[in-house]
Structure formats: structure tokens, C-alpha cells
Amino acid sequence: xxxxxxxxxxxxxxxxxxxxxxxxxxxxxxxxxxxxxxxxxxxxxxxxxxxxxxxxxxxxxxxxxxxxxxxxxxxxxxxxxxxxxxxxxxxxxxxxxxxxxxxxxxxxxxxxxxxxxxxxxxxxxxxxxxxxxxxxxxxxxxxxxxxxxxxxxxxxxxxxxxxxxxxxxxxxxxxxxxxxxxxxxxxxxxxxxxxxxxxxxxxxxxxxxxxxxxxxxxxxxxxxxxxxxxxxxxxxxxxxxxxxxxxxxxxxxxxxxxxxxxxxxxxxxxxxxxxxxxxxxxxxxxxxxxx
Amino acid sequence: xxxxxxxxxxxxxxxxxxxxxxxxxxxxxxxxxxxxxxxxxxxxxxxxxxxxxxxxxxxxxxxxxxxxxxxxxxxxxxxxxxxxxxxxxxxxxxxxxxxxxxxxxxxxxxxxxxxxxxxxxxxxxxxxxxxxxxxxxxxxxxxxxxxxxxxxxxxxxxxxxxxxxxxxxxxxxxxxxxxxxxxxxxxxxxxxxxxxxxxxxxxxxxxxxxxxxxxxxxxxxxxxxxxxxxxxxxxxxxxxxxxxxxxxxxxxxxxxxxxxxxxxxxxxxxxxxxxxxxxxxxxxxxxxxxxxxxxxxx
Numbered sequence: 001x002x003x004x005x006x007x008x009x010x011x012x013x014x015x016x017x018x019x020x021x022x023x024x025x026x027x028x029x030x031x032x033x034x035x036x037x038x039x040x041x042x043x044x045x046x047x048x049x050x051x052x053x054x055x056x057x058x059x060x061x062x063x064x065x066x067x068x069x070x071x072x073x074x075x076x077x078x079x080x081x082x083x084x085x086x087x088x089x090x091x092x093x094x095x096x097x098x099x100x101x102x103x104x105x106x107x108x109x110x111x112x113x114x115x116x117x118x119x120x121x122x123x124x125x126x127x128x129x130x131x132x133x134x135x136x137x138x139x140x141x142x143x144x145x146x147x148x149x150x151x152x153x154x155x156x157x158x159x160x161x162x163x164x165x166x167x168x169x170x171x172x173x174x175x176x177x178x179x180x181x182x183x184x185x186x187x188x189x190x191x192x193x194x195x196x197x198x199x200x201x202x203x204x205x206x207x208x209x210x211x212x213x214x215x216x217x218x219x220x221x222x223x224x225x226x227x228x229x230x231x232x233x234x235x236x237x238x239x240x241x242x243x244x245x246x247x248x249x250x251x252x253x254x255x256x257x258x259x260x261x262x263x264x265x266x267x268x269x270x271x272x273x274x275x276x277x278x279x280x281x282x283x284x285x286x287x288x289x290x291x
Numbered sequence: 292x293x294x295x296x297x298x299x300x301x302x303x304x305x306x307x308x309x310x311x312x313x314x315x316x317x318x319x320x321x322x323x324x325x326x327x328x329x330x331x332x333x334x335x336x337x338x339x340x341x342x343x344x345x346x347x348x349x350x351x352x353x354x355x356x357x358x359x360x361x362x363x364x365x366x367x368x369x370x371x372x373x374x375x376x377x378x379x380x381x382x383x384x385x386x387x388x389x390x391x392x393x394x395x396x397x398x399x400x401x402x403x404x405x406x407x408x409x410x411x412x413x414x415x416x417x418x419x420x421x422x423x424x425x426x427x428x429x430x431x432x433x434x435x436x437x438x439x440x441x442x443x444x445x446x447x448x449x450x451x452x453x454x455x456x457x458x459x460x461x462x463x464x465x466x467x468x469x470x471x472x473x474x475x476x477x478x479x480x481x482x483x484x485x486x487x488x489x490x491x492x493x494x495x496x497x498x499x500x501x502x503x504x505x506x507x508x509x510x511x512x513x514x515x516x517x518x519x520x521x522x523x524x525x526x527x528x529x530x531x532x533x534x535x536x537x538x539x540x541x542x543x544x545x546x547x548x549x550x551x552x553x554x555x556x557x558x559x560x561x562x563x564x565x566x567x568x569x570x571x572x573x574x575x576x577x578x579x580x581x582x583x584x585x586x587x588x589x
Contacts, residue, residue: 060410060549064431142497145504154506156490236490236501242471246491249472252408252431 067255074247074256081243082263088157088229088239092164093222100169101211104176105202121173128170134231137163141235160232168225175217179210216282219275223268230264240264331556333391338416338553344392346383347402347415348372353495354523355515355577356380356421372399378515378577379419382438385569389560404472407546408432416553417545421513423474424544433554436561437542438570443478444517444584445531446502446510453508454531458588459483466490468498468507474541475511482537482589495520502528518582532587 027033052058106114107121128136140163145154153159183206191201233242240263244256329335339345348357351368359374361367372380375394387397400415407418408431423441424434445462447453453465459482467489469475479489490507492498499520501507510520514533521530547554564570 057411064410142500142504145506146500148505154504156501156506233491234493235497236468236492236506238488238491242491245471246476248405250425250427250477252428254409 063253065254065258067253070247070251070253070255071259074244074251075259077247078240078243078256078259079263081238082240082260084157084237084239085226085229086267088161088164088232089222089226092161092168092229093225095161095165096168096172096221096225097218099165100172101176101207103169103173104180105207107173107177108180108202110198125170125173128167129174131167133164133167133228134234136167137231137234139163140166156236157232160235160237164225164228164232168221168228171221171224172218175214175221176210178217179214180206182213183209213282216275216279219271219278223271223275226268226271227264230260330552331390331559336390336553336556337551339414340398343396343398344387344390345398345400345415346372347400347407347413347418347420348379349404349420350401352377353516354519355581358577366401367399373397376577378439378573379421381573381577382564382570383419385564385573386557386560389563390556413548416551417547417557419545421516421543422546423541425474431549433547433549433551434544435547435554436558437544438561439543439574441541441543442514442536443475443511443534443541444514445534445587446512446517446521446525446528447508447531448502448505448528450527451508454529456531456587457585459534462509465508466506467509467511468492468501469511470495470498473512475513478534478537479511482534499524514584515578515582518584522582530582530584532585534587535589537589 025033025037027036055061103121103124106117107125109117137160141156141159144152144159187205187209188201191205192198196204230239230241233239233245238246240260241257244260247256248254333342350366352370352372354370355377356379357367357370357372357374357377358380359370359376361369362371362373365371365373370377372383375381375384384394384397387394402415402418402420404420404422407413407420407422408428410431417435421439421441422428422434424437428434445453445456453462456462462483462485464486466487467479467483467485469479469489469491471491471493476489476491479485489511490501492501495512495516498507498510498512502510503525509531510517511534512520518530521528545554545557547557561570
């Protein structure tokens with residue numbers, strides 16, 4: 001990071017160093033900005049705290065949503081159930097990354113011969129981006145086993161993962177396609193003129209550039225997938241959200257949901273910061289390239 | 292460096308603000324239900340809608356709790372609670388009568404299970420939807436005394452080996468299904484202790500679909516509902532048996548907003564209905580005369 005900045009002209013380096021801080025703080029990022037930001041933050045959150053805490057229903061809400069005893073009782077069970085969420089989104093993500101790339105490549109194939117494959121890829125993305133995830137999970141989770149075919153699995157976990165993979169592959173395929181289309185056609189032309197075939201050009205020239213460019217949006221979709229892993233609960237498996245629901249029903253207390261939210265945040269926030277960092281790094285590299 | 296300093300100031304001030312806020316929260320005065328005869332007079336009752344007894348229950352309204360079919364224009368599906376038919380409906384009108392409410396003065400509204408115990412004002416006077424009492428739950432809502440002592444029961448497809456079990460020990464390796472929010476979960480975990488994690492569904496319908504699909508081997512729910520599913524709703528299933536009570540007797544109570552004085556008056560009504568045999572007669576009429584199943588051995 002420092003190495004890259006040092007390579008730039010001094011004025012540009014200063015602007016770049018200030019930019020990240022000033023983007024969040026506002027203003028020029030100097031002492032005055034910090035003071036104003038601090039003061040307004042304190043006033044803002046203090047105001048929210050006062051409004052919440054002095055509301056007539058607060059003692060009741062505090063008991064129903066922030067009960068330390070219920071939290072301590074339910075957290076270990078929910079954390080254990082969260083392992084199932086991790087299993088769901090890791091398996092689904094592995095399928096999605098491969099399957100979506102296949103769809104995107106199919107859709108990018110040129111020439112009239114491949115028209116049916118392109119239509120298939122377009123129909124697929126249209127369908128699975130259009131239908132709410134929750135419906136796909138219900139339809140597959142209860143519909144597929146209802147066919148009573150002996151070779152069709154009945155395991156709801158299986159169908160939950162398949163449903164998530166189908167829906168998210170449609171989104172991710174579009175992300176890949178955007179990456180592929182962002183690579184200038186001259187790259188392909190240059191590769192072909194060097195004697196590479198159409199497939200070789202795609203494999204060695206286009207895709208490496210395309211995929212690198214779309215890593216941040218891919219992570220974005222991965223975060224979405226992590227949260228949607230909770231939807232699999234609807235067809236039976238007991239993951240973190242369902243475990244929280246069970247605890248909620250046993251105690252008539254909503255604190256277990258807070259424990260579940262905390263677990264999701266523990267996973268998604270670091271990933272979100274990592275995505276930000278990747279985007280920032282990418283921007284620096286592109287700026288450095290043009291300088 | 293400077294940024295870290297500023298950040299620590301923010302954190303310190305936020306902590307102070309939070310501390311002040313916490314200290315400022317007022318103390319609540321909970322009015323406990325003290326009951327005297329005139330307090331339970333119809334015009335003295337504190338009701339959501341004065342003069343009307345508003346009861347919340349689940350939609351769809353399933354037998355044998357509610358019967359008599361749908362009423363055109365009513366939001367209730369499968370059955371309408373206002374028919375007076377079915378065990379819960381019949382008991383509700385018996386309680387209402389004891390409190391001097393005529394039949395038209397009883398209003399039913401559809402209330403999802405979670406909303407029966409959510410903090411904040413309620414839009415019903417009490418909820419009646421097969422809610423089992425537990426000590427922990429009673430910290431969030433007030434329960435009436437029992438209007439039905441309940442056992443859990445098991446439903447299975449007729450052609451599965453599970454259909455012929457006679458003891459809890461035989462259920463260890465089976466995939467069981469249940470509805471979230473029910474005490475069935477605790478019964479399974481505490482007493483059956485299955486080797487497979489049971490599947491948990493949002494609704495009884497989803498649970499029944501999973502049973503039909505063979506995704507679960509057996510469905511656990513309260514005995515009257517189990518009887519309806521096994522012997523009426525599904526042609527290829529049957530009720531295997533009732534589970535024995537282990538520990539204290541499980542019962543259904545009406546639930547009230549915490550501190551609602553109405554609970555005392557309703558308890559008096561339930562007590563009177565038990566004393567004069569009405570509860571027993573209604574239970575015989577709507578449940579016992581139709582539903583029967585062997586007891587599964589412990």
C-alpha cells in the first residue's frame with residue numbers, strides 16, 4: 001500500500017491518503033471534520049437512545065428483546081445450529097461459483113449456432129432472478145419429493161441447498177457476464193491474432209481479467225447467500241434462525257433472535273469490510289495504471 | 292493517532308450517554324389482577340372494545356378445536372370460530388356466557404402465534420389457540436387455568452414401520468417432524484431423545500406435507516390435532532398413539548397481556564364450568580367421543 005502510494009506524484013498521494021478518511025468523515029478529513037463528526041455522532045445516538053429508553057413500552061421491550069438470562073441460555077444452542085448455516089452457504093457457494101460461470105459463458109457464446117444455448121441461459125437467469133427465493137425453496141423442498149420417484153432425494157437440506165444454488169447462480173451469472181463484457185473486444189482480437197482459438201482466448205485471456213474485476217460483487221452476493229441460508233429452515237432443517245424460533249416459543253421471549261443476528265453479523269461484517277478493501281485496492285490499481 | 296484519540300472520545304461519550312439513558316428509564320407499576328365480584332361485572336371489565344369480548348386465535352381454524360365450516364365474508368379458513376362448534380369455540384362461548392356476554396358480543400380475530408406474546412398493547416382480550424402453559428412463558432404473558440389437559444401424540448403413514456410402535460424407545464432412530472412454537476419439540480428432545488435432529492416446520496400444513504412426502508417418518512403434535520390429521524385429513528396415515536405425560540401435566544391456557552385483570556374473572560368462569568361439568572361434557576362432545584388412540588409406553 002505504502003509502496004504504491006510512494007510511486008505516485010506527491011500531491012496525488014496526499015489526495016489518495018485523505019480520500020478514504022474524508023469519504024467516511026465528510027469535509028477534508030481534518031481536525032475540524034473529526035470534531036464535527038464526533039459531536040454529531042454523539043448527539044445522534046444519544047437522541048436515539050433517549051427516545052428508545054424513555055418510551056412507555058421500554059421496560060417491556062427490554063425484557064422481551066434484551067434478556068441476558070435468555071441470551072445466555074439460548075446462545076450455545078443457536079451457535080451450534082449456525083454451523084448448519086455455514087455448511088449450507090459453503091456448499092451452495094461452491095456450486096454457484098462454478099455453475100454461474102458456465103451460464104455466463106454460455107450466454108457469451110457468439111454466433112447463430114449457439115442461439116439455443118443462449119436462449120436457455122437467458123431464460124434461466126430471468127426465471128430464477130424473478131421468482132422469490134422463498135418460493136423456490138418451498139416449491140423444490142415440498143414439490144420435488146412429492147413426485148415419489150425413488151431416485152429423487154427427499155432430504156430437505158439437499159433441496160434447500162439446490163434452491164439457493166439455483167437462485168444465486170442466476171444473480172452470479174449476471175455478475176460474471178458483466179465482467180466478461182467489460183473486457184475490451186480488442187483483447188479477444190489480439191489473442192486470436194496470436195493464434196489462440198475461441199475457447200483458448202476465453203480461457204486464458206478474457207476470463208482471468210473478467211473474474212478478477214467482479215470479485216467484489218461476487219463477495220456481495222456471497223453475503224446475501226449467507227443471510228438467505230436461514231430460509232432453508234422453512235422446509236424443516238433446524239438452523240440458527242429456526243433454533244432461535246424454538247427458543248422464542250419456549251420462553252415467549254424474543255432475545256434469541258438477537259443472538260442469531262449477532263452470529264450473522266460476526267460472519268458478514270468482516271466479509272463486507274474485506275469487500276470494501278478489495279474495491280479500494282482495485283481502484284488504486286486502476287488509478288495507478290492510468291497515471 | 293489523532294483519529295484514534297477522537298474515536299475513543301466518541302466511545303466514551305456514547306457509553307456515558309447510554310448510561311444516562313439506562314438510568315432514566317422509569318419503573319413500571321404492574322397492576323395485578325385482584326378480583327372481586329363486581330369487578331367481573333360486564334361493564335367493569337377493561338376490554339379492548341368495551342362491551343365486546345375480543346378473542347384471538349390462529350387462522351386457519353382447525354378441528355377439533357373449531358368446527359362448523361367457513362362463513363362467507365369471514366377471513367377465517369377451514370372453520371369459523373364464531374360458529375360455537377368445536378371444543379375451543381364451545382368453551383369460549385361458555386366462558387363468555389358466564390361473564391354475561393351474549394353470543395353476538397363475542398368477536399374473533401385472527402392472530403398469528405408470535406403476536407400472542409409480543410410485547411406492547413394487544414388487539415384482543417385473550418388468545419385461545421392451544422397454547423401450553425410453561426413457567427418460562429408465564430413470565431411474558433398471563434395464563435388462565437387449564438381449559439384442556441393435553442397429551443402429545445404421534446401420526447405416521449400406515450405403511451411405515453413406525454405405524455406399529457408401542458413404546459417411546461422404538462422411536463429413537465426415526466425422523467420426527469413438528470411445528471415450531473409447539474411444546475412437542477421439548478417433549479421430543481426431553482423424552483424421546485432421538486438420534487436424528489427432528490425437522491421443524493412453520494405450519495401444521497407444511498408438517499403434514501412432509502409426512503406425505505416421506506420426508507419425516509412421524510409427526511408429533513397435540514393429541515386432538517393428531518387424531519384429526521391421522522384419521523380424518525390423511526387417508527393413508529393413522530394416529531399411532533398418545534404419549535404419556537412425563538413430569539407435570541401439560542395443559543392449554545388462555546393467554547392475556549401481562550397484568551390484565553381480566554384473567555381473574557376468566558379463571559372464575561373456568562372454575563365454575565369445571566365444577567358444573569360443562570368442560571367435561573364439551574370435551575366428551577368434541578374430542579373424546581371421536582378421538583381415541585392407545586397410550587404409547589414410556
